């Protein structure tokens with residue numbers, strides 16, 4: 001039997017190449033078809049852990065982020081503006097009860113991002129799990145000293161792919177469209193960051209692939225966390241995280257018939273780098289060991305036994321800041337993340353592409369398609385500037401339109417939102433990225 005060979009996706013639609021893509025909620029831009037698909041999707045998503053609107057919890061109480069006070073100023077990041085102070089401070093500050101940990105209740109939304117879940121549990125963003133641009137900018141800076149450009153890129157990608165560009169609201173998990181969308185919005189469903197193959201993707205560190213546990217691609221999986229602990233020897237540094245990411249890639253490629261690892265995988269490397277760039281307990285400066293004492297609480301992972309008997313970990317009930325934890329001194333910038341990505345990918349330059357059936361991998365044909373930093377199905381050879389521009393492309397084009405003819409460019413409102421937020425940042429100007437006009441295309 002002939003294996004289907006995927007050559008030059010530029011000539012094919014992504015759904016033709018990977019037919020299962022049509023089944024992923026929210027990925028089909030054809031609204032009429034999407035409505036029809038939706039009925040089937042809802043049928044498939046009735047079990048607990050689904051992210052459809054019908055089973056997304058709705059907390060009538062939306063407290064918003066606890067405001068900064070003069071007594072506890074953190075990094076001074078307020079109202080979506082850049083931080084005004086250096087880091088290396090304790091989070092939450094000693095005595096700041098407004099930012100104490102509070103476990104999520106049954107009505108609160110949580111999702112696949114340990115960072116956002118921690119922010120919500122500590123009231124740096126709204127505890128119900130419905131947040132907005134300014135909350136996300138302030139929380140990332142005050143909590144971890146994420147640089148303004150990186151904080152903006154992450155928030156804009158999250159809002160653009162799974163939230164609302166007009167209200168700037170986003171669900172940190174399941175579909176809460178009635179609470180994120182503007183009244184009378186024509187933008188359709190806003191699936192929240194649980195949505196598969198938008199920001200969330202296969203090979204996550206601690207979440208199962210969508211296919212294995214569909215539609216639950218967002219719940220903490222203690223077995224995966226135990227694997228990460230074992231592979232890294234509880235030293236979550238760059239080299240060991242590359243090793244673990246390689247294992248996750250190999251496992252998905254071998255066993256997940258719907259495995260997909262495209263240009264947006266750059267975001268997964270970023271997330272993995274946060275374990276050693278943002279999560280360590282920084283006693284001074286910007287480097288400190290990434291050990292279980294600090295990584296565990298951020299994932300909500302508690303060790304149940306020190307032997308080899310499974311399960312070695314379980315979920316604590318809520319992601320949180322470690323005790324007496326201090327953030328890094330200087331901001332982690334988008335350029336820093338691009339550099340780490342280049343180093344990490346260079347150590348294990350896996351092919352971009354997807355499976356059509358079990359263990360039947362087709363590489364993306366990406367030669368000459370205008371995807372910044374990608375050639376011959378790899379990121380190989382990418383420069384820092386190219387990776388920065390790829391991130392701009394993801395925010396303004398979902399994945400570069402040249403390799404996805406049918407999965408849809410982003411709605412004009414999203415492109416304008418993303419361009420208006422990202423164009424003013426010097427990182428994109430200095431990298432020479434082709435910027436989208438803010439007035440629309």
Ligand code: HEM
Pocket residue numbers: 112113114115116136140144146154155157158159193194199200201202203204205206207268271272274275278279
């Ligand atoms: C507004 C900003 C952010 C958004 C929209 C966001 C969104 C996401 C999403 C959608 C994922 C799932 C990716 C996957 O499939 O694995 C993810 C993963 C992750 N995020 Fe965030 N994130 C944000 C900021 C942060 C910050 C500031 C941190 C750290 C302090 C963080 C840490 C992580 C980690 C460690 C993962 C990987 C989890 C895993 O693979 O199991 N994120 N994030």
Ligand SMILES: *[C@@H]1O[C@H](CO)[C@@H](O)[C@H](O)[C@H]1NC(C)=O
Pocket residue numbers: 208212213221222223224
């Ligand atoms: C957690 O991950 C393990 C290892 O891949 C897998 O066997 C198990 O089914 C996953 N559990 C869930 C609930 O997805």
Ligand SMILES: *[C@@H]1O[C@H](CO)[C@@H](O)[C@H](O)[C@H]1NC(C)=O
Pocket residue numbers: 281282283293294322323324325326
């Ligand atoms: C973090 O470091 C401080 C010292 O700077 C220490 O007092 C505290 O116990 C450490 N916390 C963790 C979780 O390692």
